[in-house]
Amino acid sequence: MIKAQHLNVKLSGKSILSDLSFEAQPGHVTSIVGPNGSGKTTLLRAMTGDLAYTGRVEINGRDMQGQKPWELATVRGVLPQASALAFPFSVVEVVNIGLQGGRSGQSSTVASAALSRVGLAGYAHRPYQELSGGEQQRVQLARVLAQIWHPVEDGEARWLFLDEPVSALDISHQLQVMNIARDFADQGGGVVAVMHDLNLTAMFSDKMVLMANGHIKAAGPVAEVLTNDHLSSAYGCSVAVNQTPNDPVPFILPQAAVA
Amino acid sequence: MALAIDADLVPVDRLSRARKLHLLLFGLLIFVSLGSLTTGATGVALMDVLWKLLQGQELSQVERIVLFDIRIPRLAMGLMVGASLAVAGAVMQGLFRNPLADPGIVGVSAGAGLGAIMSIVLGGLLPLAILESVGRHLTPIAAFCGGWVTTILLYRVSTRHGRTSVATMLLAGIAIGALSGAATGVLTYIANDAQLRDMTFWGMGSLAGASWGKLAVAGPIMLISMGGVMFMGRGLNALALGEATAHHIGIEVQKLKNLAILAVAASVGAAVAVSGGIGFVGIVVPHLLRLGTGPDHRALLPNAALLGASLLVGADMIARVIIAPAELPIGIVMAILGAPVFLWILLRQRGVVDL
Numbered sequence: 055m056i057k058a059q060h061l062n063v064k065l066s067g068k069s070i071l072s073d074l075s076f077e078a079q080p081g082h083v084t085s086i087v088g089p090n091g092s093g094k095t096t097l098l099r100a101m102t103g104d105l106a107y108t109g110r111v112e113i114n115g116r117d118m119q120g121q122k123p124w125e126l127a128t129v130r131g132v133l134p135q136a137s138a139l140a141f142p143f144s145v146v147e148v149v150n151i152g153l154q155g156g157r158s159g160q161s162s163t164v165a166s167a168a169l170s171r172v173g174l175a176g177y178a179h180r181p182y183q184e185l186s187g188g189e190q191q192r193v194q195l196a197r198v199l200a201q202i203w204h205p206v207e208d209g210e211a212r213w214l215f216l217d218e219p220v221s222a223l224d225i226s227h228q229l230q231v232m233n234i235a236r237d238f239a240d241q242g243g244g245v246v247a248v249m250h251d252l253n254l255t256a257m258f259s260d261k262m263v264l265m266a267n268g269h270i271k272a273a274g275p276v277a278e279v280l281t282n283d284h285l286s287s288a289y290g291c292s293v294a295v296n297q298t299p300n301d302p303v304p305f306i307l308p309q310a311a312v313a
Numbered sequence: 314m315a316l317a318i319d320a321d322l323v324p325v326d327r328l329s330r331a332r333k334l335h336l337l338l339f340g341l342l343i344f345v346s347l348g349s350l351t352t353g354a355t356g357v358a359l360m361d362v363l364w365k366l367l368q369g370q371e372l373s374q375v376e377r378i379v380l381f382d383i384r385i386p387r388l389a390m391g392l393m394v395g396a397s398l399a400v401a402g403a404v405m406q407g408l409f410r411n412p413l414a415d416p417g418i419v420g421v422s423a424g425a426g427l428g429a430i431m432s433i434v435l436g437g438l439l440p441l442a443i444l445e446s447v448g449r450h451l452t453p454i455a456a457f458c459g460g461w462v463t464t465i466l467l468y469r470v471s472t473r474h475g476r477t478s479v480a481t482m483l484l485a486g487i488a489i490g491a492l493s494g495a496a497t498g499v500l501t502y503i504a505n506d507a508q509l510r511d512m513t514f515w516g517m518g519s520l521a522g523a524s525w526g527k528l529a530v531a532g533p534i535m536l537i538s539m540g541g542v543m544f545m546g547r548g549l550n551a552l553a554l555g556e557a558t559a560h561h562i563g564i565e566v567q568k569l570k571n572l573a574i575l576a577v578a579a580s581v582g583a584a585v586a587v588s589g590g591i592g593f594v595g596i597v598v599p600h601l602l603r604l605g606t607g608p609d610h611r612a613l614l615p616n617a618a619l620l621g622a623s624l625l626v627g628a629d630m631i632a633r634v635i636i637a638p639a640e641l642p643i644g645i646v647m648a649i650l651g652a653p654v655f656l657w658i659l660l661r662q663r664g665v666v667d668l
Contacts, residue, residue, distance in 0.1 A: 104557050127563025134561075140410035140553040141608035144323035151550050155562030179322045197554075201562065 055079050056101060056213060056246060061109040063093075063100050070096045071107075071268050078261070080211030080244040083235055085255045087248075088265030089289050094248045095135070095217055097265070101246070102132045102215050114210050127155040130213035131198035135221065137190070139182055145169065145193050146178040152197030157207065164203050168196040173230055187222045195219065195231060205243025214238050216247040220254060232258040256280055256304045264288050280304045323607065331612030334605070338619035342392070345623045349388050349630050350380070382525075389532070390523035391629045392622040394588045397535040397580035399621020402595020403602075403613055404542055405464075407549035408573045409471070409482060412600060412658060416581045417592030419482055420489030421463045425578070425585040427493040428459025433511050434500045453531050457582030463489055464574045518589035518644025520629050527587045534583040538576040539618060545573060546611030553608070591644050593651020594621050600658055 058076040062069070071093050078084040086094045100107040103118060103126060111118040113129055131152070139148065149165040169175055172192040177185070182193060202212040216235060220228040228251070235245045236258050249255040255262060255276075262279040264272045266288040272279045285293040285306070292312040295304045324330065362376055372380070398416065405414040405421070416422045432455035439451075467489065471482035497512065504512060548569040551559035560566050584591070598621045602613055625643070628650065632641040 099557075102561060104560065122563075123560050123565050124563035127561065130561075132558070132561040134555070134557060137554055137558060138410075140407075141412070141603065142323075143550075143553065143608055144327070147323075147327070147607070147609065148554070151554065152562060154547060155551070155564075179325055181323055 055112075055114065055211075056244065057110075057112040058097075058101055059110045061097070061100060061107055061111065063096055063105055063107045065096070065105070069268070071100065073109075074268070074270060076101070076263065076270070076273075078213075078244055078246050080206075081239055081242055082260035083239045083245040083247065083258055084261040084263065085247050085249045085259040086263045086265060087250070087252060087255055088271070092265040092288070093268040094265050096268075098215060098217055098246065098248050102130070113213065124155070127201065128157045129202070129210070130215060131156070131201040132215040133195055133198045133217060133219055135217045137194050139190075143182050144178070145174065145180050145182050145185070148182050148193055149197045149200050153200040153203075156201035156203065164200050165196075168200040168203070169193075171199060171234060172196045173227070188224065188227060191219070191222045192227065192231070195234070199234070199238075202243070205238050205241040212243045214243060214245045214247075216245065218248055218250060221250060228254060252280065252285075253305050256306075277302075277304060280306075327607035328609050328612055331602075331606035331609060331616060334602075334612070334616055335619065338616055338623065342619055342623045342626075345626045345630070346388055346392070349391065349626045350384050352630055352634055383523075386525050386528055387520050387523040387629070388626060389528055390587060391520050391626040393528075393532055393535045394520070394584045394591065395594055395625025396618040396622040397539060397584045398591060398594035398625070399598035399617040400539050400542055400614055401577045401580045401584075402621075403599040403610070403617040404545065404549070404573050405577050405595065406599055407545075407552060407610055408468070408570065408577070410553060410555075411482065412603070413596070413655075414482065415593070415596035415655075416460075416577065417590065417595060418655070419467055419486030420493065421460050421467070421577065421581050422585050422590050422592065423490045423493040424463025425456040425460035425582045426590050427496055428455040428457070428582070429453075429586050430497055430500055430512055431455060431459075434504045434508050450530050453534060453583050453586035456586035457534070457579055460582040460585065461575065461578035464578050468570070468574065518591035518647070519632075519640075519642045520588055520625075521640065523587070531583040531587045534579050538579040538583075541572065542576045542580075543614055545569065545576075546609070546614055549573070549610040549614075589642075589644060591625070591647050593647050593655065594625055596658070597651045597654045598624060600654065 056076070056078040058074065061071055061074045061076070063071040074097065076097065086097060088094050096105065099105045101111050103123075113126070118126065143151075146165050146169065149168055153165055166175070166178060169178055172195050174189065174192055174196065177189070177193070182190065185193065198214065202214065205212055214235065219231050219235070223231060232254055235247060239245045239260070247259075259276055261274065262276050263270055264279050264284055271288045272284045280295050282293060282295055285295065293306055294310040295306055296310070297304055362372060362380060365372055365376075402415050405416060405419070406412050408414070429452050432452045436451050436455075467482065467485050470485045471478050501509060501512065548559070548564045551562045551564045552566070552569065554562075556566050559569075598617050599613060602616050602620060606612065606616070625647075628646045629643050632643045632646045635641055
């Protein structure tokens with residue numbers, strides 16, 4: 055599991071997160087939500103080792119601080135919000151760069167399987183830079199999947215960190231990507247995702263963490279976090295949570311929110 | 314910084330194609346090297362000499378001097394300088410994640426040249442103990458330090474949060490070039506005649522001063538840094554996705570950056586110390602290779618070494634024969650060949666460079 059304790063992060067002298075604790079279980083999709091500037095991405099980036107922090111972050115019981123990048127790369131993959139590519143690599147070459155970081159190593163079938171998984175099977179030899187933003191984002195997801203192809207290896211869960219994975223995608227690809235995350239968790243891996251869309255979050259997550267002003271406002275099962283009170287105070291506008299009739303998934307209509 | 318590709322599809326398995334290119338480029342290298350040994354101001358023909366050697370005949374005094382003291386050291390120097398500059402260019406472009414980064418264009422060569430000139434003019438002011446222990450290594454060491462400081466400065470100035478701004482990088486290169494030019498100007502006032510001659514030679518770049526002595530000093534530096542760079546291919550590939558992603562994939566980014574900067578400074582410093590400011594090798598060679606066989610650094614770096622060596626030896630051949638018996642500084646030949654290519658790259662990626 056992922057366990058962060060007493061986490062403090064300062065960015066250019068300003069405290070962004072202070073004394074924050076966070077947990078995520080394998081087999082779960084754990085989503086971090088909250089208004090812009092609430093510290094969601096900062097929390098994720100501290101847990102992926104991109105930001106300096108004080109406190110302790112554990113991955114599968116091991117302190118992250120003592121581990122080399124290549125050791126971390128075999129247990130967790132990270133999908134950033136946006137990726138730039140400096141040189142004209144082809145799609146499959148980009149996926150292979152990720153593949154080499156993980157333990158599935160030289161397996162040539164993984165790259166094409168990962169591309170099929172994100173619905174880009176015929177795109178292997180297209181120049182990456184000529185794809186649309188949404189396609190590029192899915193290639194990046196395939197790269198991350200190739201890196202940690204087996205959700206469980208040696209009895210240990212792999213982790214997928216996603217920073218707003220669906221922000222550039224149309225609705226069908228949003229569902230596709232969230233289903234990939236869901237499957238990864240169902241097969242025993244762990245997923246930690248920073249999300250903006252509360253409805254998708256409610257549909258696909260097991261646990262939710264609601265952040266505001268660098269603090270955790272609420273954490274737990276979706277139904278406990280997605281409440282009128284929590285959302286209204288975190289987002290600073292009156293939000294009404296509804297439930298779908300048959301299978302009770304909470305949803306939020308922006309039309310029903312009052313600023 | 315997208316480079317447009319004309320074809321819709323990228324060839325399948327470019328990497329193995331790029332690796333097959335090693336052999337072809339090696340053949341080119343042999344061909345150009347033989348050509349370089351055979352052409353020159355004096356009429357020593359290689360075939361005659363080889364024939365004589367094969368038959369066990371004594372070479373004439375002139376033949377021996379021309380071959381062993383002039384052409385072979387010059388060839389070896391050309392090969393090493395060309396390979397070093399091309400590889401340094403490819404590494405810098407990988408490090409800065411930009412195909413326009415070139416040691417000559419962004420001022421690393423200028424910084425190394427300034428170091429070299431300072432060692433020529435001001436070297437005498439150093440305490441005798443240092444001078445004696447460093448000896449003839451002083452100029453290469455000074456050039457290396459100049460190149461190193463420049464590369465670090467350039468990286469600090471142009472890179473923020475793991476992203477490189479092309480505009481800042483190129484502008485910083487202009488500033489560093491101007492500063493180095495001004496400092497060189499000041500030094501001309503206090504230099505004596507011999508030093509002035511040496512300094513003029515730095516400006517234009519030439520392999521004419523090649524000797525076994527210089528080769529013994531600069532050669533090992535160039536070979537070691539080139540050898541080290543050959544292990545950076547995977548890291549530089551990952552770096553193309555940004556520093557954060559490279560870290561996520563398992564690359565020790567800070568270590569890679571430090572080593573890459575060190576290698577660039579060492580190879581450019583050593584190359585500049587023995588041959589002056591030869592530009593454009595570092596941009597033309599990697600660019601052509603990327604167009605041909607793709608950007609994978611694992612194949613690009615060795616190919617760049619081979620093609621860079623051939624290109625510089627070829628350019629040196631042109632420099633020697635075009636106005637024989639005089640010779641053109643090779644820096645001028647490279648600029649004539651390289652500047653249009655640089656402009657062509659700019660034209661092709663106009664609109665995608667975030668200037």
